[in-house]
Amino acid sequence: MSDSKELPPTLRAWAEREIGRVGAVRDASYPREKTRVWELVRPDGCRFHLKIAPQPLMYERETFGLRHAAPALGAGRAPQLRASSAEHLALLTTAVPGSPVNELPLTPAEECEAHRQGGLLLARLHAAGELSRHRRTEAEQALHAAADGADKHLDQAGDRLTANERRLVRTLADQLRLVGPLPLAFIHGDAWPRNLLWSGARKAAWVDFGRSRFAPAVQEFVLLACGVWVDKPALRTACLRGYGRDLTPEEQHALKCLTALDAVSRLTWGQDNDDPHVTAHGRRTLDRLTAGAFA
Known part of the structure; x- marks a missing residue:
């Protein structure tokens, strides 16, 4: 994975196939961390996060957690998983308010x-x-x-x-x-x-x-x-x-x-x-x- 803060075109295309056209992209990664995160904003204002996990285990854990456990927290209390890509270790989720x-x-x-x-x-x-x-x-x-x-x-x-x-x-x-x-x-x-x-x-x-x-x-x-x-x-x-x-x-x-x-x-x-x-x-x-x- 590249250290660039730019969202790779292949991942942007993947995300747009899932959520529709993206109007704005913002790097939302934390300093010093290997996980890459971008905020994606559609023209209608809906916000999403695209995350690339630093290793397969973290990708697998987050995918499982968001699919099978996090929904128990209730609406708006945890991200909702919209799509995942094992090839890219990528997860596409809704953005949570706050x-x-x-x-x-x-x-x-x-x-x-x-x-x-x-x-x-x-x-x-x-x-x-x-x-x-x-x-x-x-x-x-x-x-x-x-x-x-x-x-x-x-x-x-x-x-x-x-x-x-x-x-x-x-x-x-x-x-x-x-x-x-x-x-x-x-x-x-x-x-x-x-x-x-x-x-x-x-x-x-x-x-x-x-x-x-x-x-x-x-x-x-x-x-x-x-x-x-x-x-x-x-x-x-x-x-x-x-x-x-x-x-x-x-x-x-x-x-x-x-x-x-x-x-x-x-x-x-x-x-x-x-x-x-x-x-x-x-x-x-x-x-x-x-x-x-x-x-």
Whole structure:
């Protein structure tokens, strides 16, 4: 795939066969990400997004999620898949009204309501999708798979972690393997404020399903627990109120273990890709875990 911001003519022609003539095209990709996204606007004003996934797995996950699970969120609460092309790893979806909640000047009450609705939508998503035998097995093994990746992350981190931090991460990875059965769900997999939209009609929506999959439900909350919940605990309360339940003690412990693995991954990725924000994100989580502040 080319790094050009221009929409390839072959993809434009494909999209126009599906939705009709396109009047305007705007690059809507996020900086530093390999996924390419364009906003397509028809002459009648209807908006669509054309996305090229960076790898087949993300294409397959997003296609499955949009077809079989996202419709459970309700009209306007997630993109609708209009067409997909495995050849180009391309997805054509409707554009959802709203902007990312982290980019809006919301009042505390508005932000809490957005996250409450976000939690409600996650509950609907978690109940969607058919958990076949193969998918159930994969979901049940997800925590072990995450724990097995600890050594790889620690090797990549090298001397960026202290000896105490390395021991802590290994301990939490070992504990993650001992966690008993947890509730399984079809998770969004990338649930953080950038992917939670809030519209002028005071409606929330989730976008970007490229990491959606069957997994323990608690894995949904790792990014939130490492991010916005730290600075704004009221948003945790709001999200879980919308979700309909709090995390069980077993899920809460698993979440602590998962945040340690996420922190090491982000610390190394951020430094290797010259992204100080991601690096700081991972460092802060590690510091909190080391200080015993995670709860």
